[in-house]
Amino acid sequence: MAQTLIQENYDVVVTGGGCAGIAAAISAAKAGMKTLLLEAGSMIGGELITGLPVDGALNARGEWVVGGVLKEILEEHERLGGYIGAINDWRLIWYVCIDPEIMKLAVANVVRRAGVHVWMYSFAEDVVRRGDEVTGVVVINKRGRTLVEAPVYIDASGDGDIAMRAGAQMMISNEKGEFQPLTMLFRIGGVETMDLLQFCVDHPENLAVGESEWMGQSLTPKQCAQNLYDQRQPAVFFKAGGPLITGGIERGELQETALIGIIPVSAERKEVSVNTTRIANIDATDAVALSNAFTTLTDQAWRSIAFMRNNIPGFEKAYFAGLSHRIGIRETRRVVGDYILTGDDVLNARKRDDGIGKGSHHVDIHQEGTKQVRIPVADGGSYDMPYDMLVAKGIRNLYAVGRCMSADREGHGSARVMGPCMAQGEAAGLGAALSIRSNRPGDVHSVDVGHLRAELKKQGAILDGTH
Ligand SMILES: Cc1cc2nc3c(=O)[nH]c(=O)nc-3n(C[C@H](O)[C@H](O)[C@H](O)COP(=O)(O)OP(=O)(O)OC[C@H]3O[C@@H](n4cnc5c(N)ncnc54)[C@H](O)[C@@H]3O)c2cc1C
Known part of the structure; x- marks a missing residue:
């Protein structure tokens, strides 16, 4: 604290410019709050701009369960020519495919239009706490140290x-100290979609399909593969245990992996994003361990491209088209909130009166090597995320949203995907505004949840009326 030179004041300070943080900041700013978004890196948008699809925006039945800020960003992305849209993976989910390059512009436009103040290259290194309240965040950047003060803070740092740093109770990993793997996303251009899809129809034994009873119904893998073919999109999940991946690992051509996830990102460029590299059990809050993983992941990416060119029809003439701007981190710390979302809430599609957003993604916990837990939500439906999971226990004016949410490991395994993370962020941003305007300014624990739900619905959030 010794060298704090500058002091600034905002209504709401959001730390972290990933999908949860941008949703929170846009929501707070649109509610009239002077909002600061802090991002340590050089880009905002998080995994929206790495080549991943948005999961959990629709349930397995194909009903949209997240709207609001996410929809606004998707509409901007479509306006700029980037929309691919919702695709059924005939496995467990419907996901929304986006062009990460165009998404960079869409995120910037929506954030700017909302009037969010953005500080990139700015690391929130410390917190000032008095009593049960956070009174400031210390930010370091090339300008020096700034003490930023606000009545409400939103932790979306992942x-x-x-x-x-505020002394909240935290959870980390599981009792064995395991962490879901790190993954470096990369992109491949020049992919011949119909050749790839024909290979799927001819060899459905390689595909992860029909895992949700709701989605698979009584279809055979071959019928699911035919449905994939009929969508005419290069949206394919090859699973561990199938001959394609097993052969690649046995011949030493491929790292041990649970999947080769192929995600459409641009029909124009015949480009897909690939989710396959992995190193498990690294604590990504250790910057040295995280950095040491980098070259192993880039090496895996290069070898995976060679493997795909040599083994998957449609990729024969494909070329390397780009690497994610950062290592993908699935899990680190989680904050203990007034409520902890559980795997039971998720799997039973539990509905609640105090729901501020919905999740619908299966419990999805990647493990070491070829292992991955995938358990579908009951009946292809969705669950409600309660307001109380957003508020950090014991701290008057702090929300925690996104990857660092208050959830047990199974609950997190579902709600960690982008749809629910953005719904949480949107609710916290608006909740911050309601709290500041209430007769207990800054006390986020006493927000009128009925009022918040009504306001969220007005801005397009989906809280009711779905399975
Ligand atoms: C490989 C991989 C595959 C996935 N697949 C999918 C998928 O297909 N679909 C899907 O929907 N989800 C998927 N997920 C999950 C999902 O993408 C993430 O859980 C989600 O994007 C998390 O968003 P977030 O905003 O909470 O966190 P993050 O995206 O991690 O954002 C946190 C931000 O905070 C910044 N930050 C951290 N600390 C500080 C600090 N002290 N000061 C300032 N800034 C800070 C970071 O730089 C970062 O930009 C995947 C995740 C990974 C890693």
């Missing part, structure tokens, strides 16, 4: 940095 790692719960603000909550941890």
Whole structure:
């Protein structure tokens, strides 16, 4: 604290410019709050701009369960020519495919239009706490150290940095100290979609399909593969245990992996994004361990491209088209909130009166090597995320949203995907505004949840009326 030179004041300070943080900041700013979004890196948008699809925006039945800020960003992305849209993977989910390059522009436009103040290259390194309240966040950047003060703070840092430094109770990993793997996304251009899909129809034994009873119904893998073919999109999940991946691992051509996830990102460029590299059990809050993983992941990416060119029809003439701007981190710390979302809530599609957003993604926990837990939500439906899971226990004016949410490991395994993370962020941003305007300014624990739900619905959030 010794060298704090500058002091600034905002209504709401959001730490972390990933999908949860941008949703929170846009929501707070649109509600009239002077909002600061802090991002340590050089880009905002998080995994929206790495080549991943948005999961959990629709349930397995194909009903949209997340609207609001996410929809606004998708509409901007479509306006700029980037929309691919919702695709059924005939496995467990419907996901929304996007062009990460165009998404960079869409995110920037929506954030700017909302009037969010953005500080990139700015790391929130410390927190000032008095009593049960956070009174400031210390930010370091090339300008020096700034003490930023606000009545409400939103921790969307993925790692719960603000909550941890404020002394909140934290959870990390599981009892064995395992972490879901790191993954470096990469993109491949020049892919012949119909050749790839024909290979799927001819060899459905390689595909992860029909895993949700709801989605698979009584279809055979071959019929699911035919449905994939009929969508005419290069949206394919090859699974571990199938001959394609097993052969690749046995011949030493491929790292041990649970999947080769192929995700359409641009029909124009015949480009897909690939989710296959992995190193498990790295604590990504250790910057040295994270950095040491980098070259192993880039090496895996290069070898995976060679493997795909040599083994998967449609990729014969494909070329390397780009690498994610950062290592993908699935899990680190989680904040203990007034409520902890559980795997039971998720799997039973539990509905609640105090729901501020919905999740619908299966419990999805990647493990070491070829292992991955995938358990579908009951009946292809969705669950409600309660308001109380957003508020950090014991701290008057702090929300925690996104990857560092208050959830047990199974609950997190579902709600960690982008749809629910953005719904959480949107609710916290608006909740911050309601709290500041209430007769207990800044006390986020006493927000009128009925009022918040009504306001969220007005801005397009989906809270009711779906399975
Ligand atoms: C490989 C991989 C595959 C996935 N697949 C999918 C998928 O297909 N579909 C899907 O919907 N989801 C998927 N997910 C999950 C999902 O993408 C993430 O859980 C989600 O994007 C998390 O968003 P977030 O905003 O909470 O966190 P993050 O995206 O991690 O954002 C946190 C931001 O905070 C910044 N930050 C951290 N600490 C500080 C600090 N102290 N000061 C300032 N800034 C800070 C970071 O730089 C970062 O930009 C996947 C995740 C990974 C890693």
